[in-house]
Amino acid sequence: MNDRAPVWELGQGERGYPRSLLHLGDDAPGQLFGCGDRELVGGLAMDHTVTIVGSRRPSSYGLRVAEELGRVLAGAGLVVVSGMARGIDAAAHRGALAGGGPTIAVLGGGPDVVYPASERRLYSDILRAGAAISEAPPGRRPESWSFPVRNRIMAALGAMTVVVEAAQPSGSLITARKALELGRGVGAVPGPVTSRVSEGANGLIADGAPPIRDAQDVLDRLLGVGMTEAGRRGPALETSLARVAELVELGSRSCDGLATASGMAPGEAAVALARLELLGYVSVDADGRYARTALLPPD
Amino acid sequence: MLAAARSFALIGVEAREVQVEVHVGPGLPAFSLVGLPDAAVRESRERVRAALVNSGFKFPQQRITANLAPADLRKAGPSFDLAIAAALLAASEQLEPRRLERLALAGELALDGSIRPVPGTLAMAEAAGRRGSEAIAVPSANAPEAMLAEGARVIPLERLAELASLGTDQEPEPPPAPGWGPNNARPAGPDLADLRGQPYLRYALEVAAAGGHSVLIVGPPGAGKSLAARRLPSILPSPSRSEALEVLRIASASGRSPRLGLPAARPFRAPHHTISTAGLVGGGSPPRPGEVTLAHRGVLFLDELGEFSREALEALRQPLEEGRVTIVRARHAIELPCRFMLIAASNPCPCGRGEESGECECQPASVRRYRAKLSGALADRIDIAISVERPTAEQMAAAPATDSASVRERVVAARELQERRMGPGRCNAEIGLAELRRVCRLGATAKPLLADGHATLGLSGRGHDRVLRLSRTIADLDGSERVSDDHVAKALTLRRRGPR
Numbered sequence: 001m002n003d004r005a006p007v008w009e010l011g012q013g014e015r016g017y018p019r020s021l022l023h024l025g026d027d028a029p030g031q032l033f034g035c036g037d038r039e040l041v042g043g044l045a046m047d048h049t050v051t052i053v054g055s056r057r058p059s060s061y062g063l064r065v066a067e068e069l070g071r072v073l074a075g076a077g078l079v080v081v082s083g084m085a086r087g088i089d090a091a092a093h094r095g096a097l098a099g100g101g102p103t104i105a106v107l108g109g110g111p112d113v114v115y116p117a118s119e120r121r122l123y124s125d126i127l128r129a130g131a132a133i134s135e136a137p138p139g140r141r142p143e144s145w146s147f148p149v150r151n152r153i154m155a156a157l158g159a160m161t162v163v164v165e166a167a168q169p170s171g172s173l174i175t176a177r178k179a180l181e182l183g184r185g186v187g188a189v190p191g192p193v194t195s196r197v198s199e200g201a202n203g204l205i206a207d208g209a210p211p212i213r214d215a216q217d218v219l220d221r222l223l224g225v226g227m228t229e230a231g232r233r234g235p236a237l238e239t240s241l242a243r244v245a246e247l248v249e250l251g252s253r254s255c256d257g258l259a260t261a262s263g264m265a266p267g268e269a270a271v272a273l274a275r276l277e278l279l280g281y282v283s284v285d286a287d288g289r290y291a292r293t294a295l296l297p298p299d
Numbered sequence: 300m301l302a303a304a305r306s307f308a309l310i311g312v313e314a315r316e317v318q319v320e321v322h323v324g325p326g327l328p329a330f331s332l333v334g335l336p337d338a339a340v341r342e343s344r345e346r347v348r349a350a351l352v353n354s355g356f357k358f359p360q361q362r363i364t365a366n367l368a369p370a371d372l373r374k375a376g377p378s379f380d381l382a383i384a385a386a387l388l389a390a391s392e393q394l395e396p397r398r399l400e401r402l403a404l405a406g407e408l409a410l411d412g413s414i415r416p417v418p419g420t421l422a423m424a425e426a427a428g429r430r431g432s433e434a435i436a437v438p439s440a441n442a443p444e445a446m447l448a449e450g451a452r453v454i455p456l457e458r459l460a461e462l463a464s465l466g467t468d469q470e471p472e473p474p475p476a477p478g479w480g481p482n483n484a485r486p487a488g489p490d491l492a493d494l495r496g497q498p499y500l501r502y503a504l505e506v507a508a509a510g511g512h513s514v515l516i517v518g519p520p521g522a523g524k525s526l527a528a529r530r531l532p533s534i535l536p537s538p539s540r541s542e543a544l545e546v547l548r549i550a551s552a553s554g555r556s557p558r559l560g561l562p563a564a565r566p567f568r569a570p571h572h573t574i575s576t577a578g579l580v581g582g583g584s585p586p587r588p589g590e591v592t593l594a595h596r597g598v599l600f601l602d603e604l605g606e607f608s609r610e611a612l613e614a615l616r617q618p619l620e621e622g623r624v625t626i627v628r629a630r631h632a633i634e635l636p637c638r639f640m641l642i643a644a645s646n647p648c649p650c651g652r653g654e655e656s657g658e659c660e661c662q663p664a665s666v667r668r669y670r671a672k673l674s675g676a677l678a679d680r681i682d683i684a685i686s687v688e689r690p691t692a693e694q695m696a697a698a699p700a701t702d703s704a705s706v707r708e709r710v711v712a713a714r715e716l717q718e719r720r721m722g723p724g725r726c727n728a729e730i731g732l733a734e735l736r737r738v739c740r741l742g743a744t745a746k747p748l749l750a751d752g753h754a755t756l757g758l759s760g761r762g763h764d765r766v767l768r769l770s771r772t773i774a775d776l777d778g779s780e781r782v783s784d785d786h787v788a789k790a791l792t793l794r795r796r797g798p799r
Contacts, residue, residue: 060663128757254686255792256499260694266502267773267789274788278751286674286796287517287647288686 004112005035005127007138016042020049021156023182029135029153035111036131040102044079044157050218051081051158051179053151053172054088055165055197062088062165062197065189067095069162072215074101075293078222081106081157083150084123084132086116088164088172093126100280100293102130106154108142110134115142151175159222160185162212166200173200176209185221187212234280234295242297244272245281249292258290300324302389302396305403306382307426308374309419311586311626311633312552314426316403318368319379321386326362332383334367337375337585346377346408347384354412354459359391371630375585378417381406381436385462398466403427403435403451412459416440418554421547424448436465439474444551446476447544447561477561488567491530492702496694500527503685503793505706508534509713510772511726513619513641513680515604515673515795518687520651524644527687528600531642532567533703535598536711542596542724545636549595553588566597568639572606580614581635586626591618594639604643604677605669612677615641619680622729640728641681645673682728682765684795713775727772732764739767744784752791766790 010017010032018041021028034041050073054066066088070080074096082089084105096103105126109115111134114123126132135153136146151171155161155178163186166172176186190211191198205211212218237245244258252258259269273290276282281297282290301322307314330344344365351358365383367374382404388394405423407415420441427435428450435451442455453473454465464470494501500516504527507514516524538546543561550562570579570590581589591599601607618624622638647653648661649669661669717726720738730738741749749766752758758766767782769790774782 063663125757254499254688256497256685256687259498260496266499267785269499270502270792271785271788274752274791277791278748278755280755284796286670288684288792288796 004138007033007035007110007112008038009033010038010041018042018044018046018157020044020046021153024152024156027152028156031137032133032135033111033138034131034133036127037102037129038131040079041104041131041133044104046157047159047222048077049079049081049158050222051154051161051175052088052092053082053154053161053163053166053175054092054201055167055170055172056085056087056089058087058091058165058197059191059195061191062189063091066091066164067098069164069189069212069215069218070095070097070103071099073218074099074103075295076215076219076223077101078219079104079130081154083107083147083154084115084119084126086119090119090122092164093122097125097129098283098285100283100295104130104157105132106150106157107132107134108136108146108150110136110138110140112138113141147171148174152178155179155184156182158184160187160218162186162218163188163201163204163209164212165189165191165195165197167197168199168203170200173204176204185210187218187221189213234297237276237279237281237297241272241276241279241281244269245276245292245297248273248276248282248290253289253291255288255290300390300392302386302399304382304386304389304399305427305430305432306379306405307403307419307423308372309376309378309422309552310372310631311581311635312419312422312549312588312592313633314419314422315372316426316430317372317374317379317382319382319386320366320368321383321390322364322366323359323361323387323390324364328360328362330363330365332365332367334365334370335373336367337373339377340367340374340379343377343380343383343408346380346410347387349410350380350408350412350459351384351387353410356388356393356459357391359387361391363387363390373585373630376417377407377415378405378419378423380408381414381456381459384408384459388462394462395466401431401433402465403430403432404437405435406438406441406456408459414438414456414458419552420445421448421544421551424451424453425548427451436462439471441551442474443477444547446473447547488532488564489530490533490703491706492699494523494527494530495697495699496690497523497527497687498700500685500687501700501706503683504531505534505710506769506772506776506789506793507531507640507642507683508706508710509727509776510682510717510768511640511728512682512769512772513677513728514643515681515684516642516644516687517647517673517684518644519646519653519689522687522689524687525600525602528598528602528642528644529567529569530703531598531600531640532565534707534710535565535640536707536714537563538565538596539724546596549588549592549636553593555593566594567600568594568597569600569602572601572603574607574611576608576611576614579611580618580637581624581626584628586628586633588635589624591615591624591637591639592635595636597639599639599641601641601643604645605649605672607672609672612672615677619677641677643677643681678795679761681795682769683793685793709776712778713772716775716778717772727768727775730768730771735764735767739771739782740780741767741770741787742781742783745770745782745787748784748787752787756791762794762796765794769793
C-alpha cells in the first residue's frame with residue numbers, strides 16, 4: 001500500500017469538474033479526488049457514459065453478462081462507470097478494459113485506497129486505462145455508510161444506469177433510484193424469476209425499466225437505434241494491416257488461423273497482430289485468442 | 300589378516316569413494332558386515348559366499364568382518380559385492396593384496412560367480428580417475444560406458460575368477476572406447492513433417508528450440524498439442540560431448556541404458572500427470588533422480604498441465620529457476636542437475652471443449668482453479684504461450700510442410716550465435732538480468748515499439764524481460780545481431796501473457 005498512485009483534485013466550479021455531477025444540486029461533492037487519467041474525467045460527456053452496477057455475489061450468468069456489456073460498450077466508445085466492488089462491478093470494469101475502452105471506478109474510500117484489496121490488479125489496470133475517483137480525501141478508508149453515498153455519484157455520471165443482478169434491497173437499487181430521481185435512464189438485465197440475486201433487477205423491469213438483453217439495447221437508448229459506436233477512430237492502417245484486422249473480424253481468432261487464412265508466413269502474422277494490438281485494433285485474452293475491438297479505422 | 304579394496308557408493312548421480320576393509324581372524328565361522336549397509340548390501344554376504352565357492356576359491360571358515368568406510372555414509376545396492384569379494388580373497392591369502400592397490404572395483408555378483416552390471420559406472424570410473432586409482436574393474440557390460448571416463452584404466456570382468464588374472468598379462472583387455480561424433484544431420488525421433496497445417500505452432504516450436512525457451516500450448520483435444528511437443532527433440536541440436544556425458548551419467552546412475560555409448564539425441568521425458576512430487580523432482584530414500592533430472596539437457600513434456608497436482612507443480616519452481624534440484628536428508632544434501640526445456644500442454648478447461656465451443660459444461664469455479672494452475676508456479680519461467688485449434692480437414696489433407704532437418708539447421712545456426720555470445724552450452728532462455736541489456740541490444744525502431752508495448756499492453760517487468768529474451772532469439776534465427784522492430788513485434792505475440 002506504500003506505492004500509492006499520485007492523487008489529483010478537482011473542486012466544484014473548477015475546469016474539468018464533471019458537469020453531470022452538478023445535477024446533484026446541493027448534494028454535488030464539493031471536491032473530487034482522483035487517480036489515473038485526469039483528462040478522461042475532465043472530458044467526460046454524460047451522454048457517452050454508462051454506469052453498470054450489480055450484486056457483490058452474482059451468479060456466473062450475471063458475471064458473464066456484466067463483462068460482455070462492459071466489453072461491447074467500451075468498445076463502442078462509451079466510458080463505463082462502476083464501483084469496483086467484487087462481483088458485477090469488477091466484471092464490468094474488466095469487460096471495459098478488455099474492450100479497449102476507458103473505465104472509471106467510483107470508490108467509497110480515498111481514490112488511492114484499493115477496496116476491496118483483492119481487486120488490486122484490477123485497480124492498477126483501471127488506472128492505466130482510466131481513472132479511480134472519490135469524494136473522500138486520499139488515504140481515507142471506506143466506511144459502511146460511504147458506499148450508499150458514493151452511489152449517487154455513479155448515478156449522476158452516467159446517462160444510463162444498468163443494473164445487472166441485484167437483490168432486494170441492495171446498494172445497486174439505491175443507485176438506480178438515485179438515477180431515476182436525477183432523470184437518468186435506468187435499465188435492468190432480466191434474470192431467472194427463481195433467482196434471489198435477480199429479484200431487484202426483475203423488480204425494476206416490472207416497474208417499467210427497459211430490459212437490457214445486450215449492449216445494443218443500451219446503445220439504442222444512448223446513441224440512437226441501430227448505432228453501434230460512439231465514433232472512436234484509430235490511427236490509419238497500412239493495407240496489409242487493414243486486411244489482417246478484417247480477417248480477425250471475420251473469425252481468425254488465433255495466430256495459426258490468421259496465418260492459414262491469409263497465407264502469410266507465421267512470423268509476419270505475428271508481427272501484424274502485435275502491431276494491431278499496440279494500435280488498439282485487436283485485443284487478446286490470456287490464451288492468446290484475438291478479437292477485433294470496436295475501434296474504427298479513419299475515413 | 301586384514302585387506303582393503305576400493306569401491307564407490309552412488310549418491311544421487313555422483314560417486315563417493317568407499318573403502319572396503321575385510322578382516323579374517325580366528326573364532327567361530329561367521330561373516331558380519333558393518334558400516335551402515337542397507338538390505339541389498341547385507342545380503343551381499345550370501346552372494347559373495349556362493350560366488351567364491353562357485354568360482355573355485357575357498358570361503359574361509361573363520362570369523363570374517365567386513366567394514367564399509369566412511370561408516371556414516373548410507374550404502375545401498377549390490378555394487379559393493381565385487382570389492383568385498385576381492386578384499387576377502389586378499390585377506391584370506393588367495394589373492395596378493397598389492398594387486399588391489401590403486402585399483403577400484405564395482406560390480407554385483409551372481410551366485411555362479413559371474414558379474415552383473417551395476418548403475419552409475421560412468422560416475423564411478425570418473426571418480427576413480429580423480430581419486431588417483433590406476434584402474435577400475437567393472438562388469439564387462441558396463442565397460443563401454445566406463446571407457447568414456449578419463450584417468451583410470453578400465454578392466455572389464457565377466458567372472459569373479461578373472462580377479463586372479465589382475466596385474467598379469469592375462470588381464471582382460473579394455474574394450475574400444477565408444478565413438479562420438481556430433482551428428483547434427485540426423486534429427487532424433489518423430490519428424491515435424493507429420494504436423495499438418497498449424498504454421499504458427501511450427502513457428503513457435505522453432506523459436507522455442509532456437510532459444511531453449513519453455514512453451515505452453517493451450518487448445519482443445521485433437522489440436523495436435525502432444526503431436527507437436529513430441530516432435531520438439533527432432534529440431535533441437537545434438538548435445539555436445541560434455542552434455543552427452545552428463546546425460547549418460549544420469550541415465551547410468553538411474554539404471555537406464557548401461558550398455559549404450561554416448562547418446563546422440565537429447566532426452567525426452569513425458570511423465571504422466573498422476574506422478575508424485577518425488578517422482579517429478581527426485582526424492583525417496585535413498586534419493587533418486589526425478590523426471591526433471593532425467594530430462595537434463597533435453598525436454599520435459601508435461602501433458603495436461605492442469606491435471607498435475609499443485610504440489611508437484613510448485614516443486615518445479617526451484618529446478619526451473621536454478622537448473623538443479625537439492626534434496627536434503629538428515630545427514631547430507633544431494634544436488635542433482637536438471638537443465639531442461641519445459642514444454643507443457645493443456646486443455647482450455649477441465650472438460651477440454653473450451654468456453655468458446657458453447658458445449659463446455661465446466662463450472663466457472665472449476666475453470667478458474669484449472670487456469671490458476673496454468674498461471675501459477677510455473678508461469679514465471681514459461682516464455683512462450685500459444686493457443687491452437689483443431690486443424691480443418693482441408694489442412695489435414697494438405698501436403699506436408701518442411702521436415703525437421705531444415706528447421707533444425709536454422710535452430711543450430713541460431714544456437715551457435717548464442718554460444719559465441721555467451722559461452723558453450725548456454726542459450727537465450729538463460730540470459731540473466733545482469734546480461735540482458737548487454738546481450739539484447741535493440742535497434743532504433745525496436746526501442747519505441749517495446750516502450751509502446753509497455754504503455755499500451757501493460758507489460759510487467761518480467762514480461763518486458765521475457766520479450767527482450769524472445770526477440771533476441773528471433774533475431775538470432777534471422778542471423779541478425781541487432782534486434783529490429785519486427786523481432787520485437789513477433790516476440791510480443793509469442794510471449795506468455797499474465798492473467799488479466
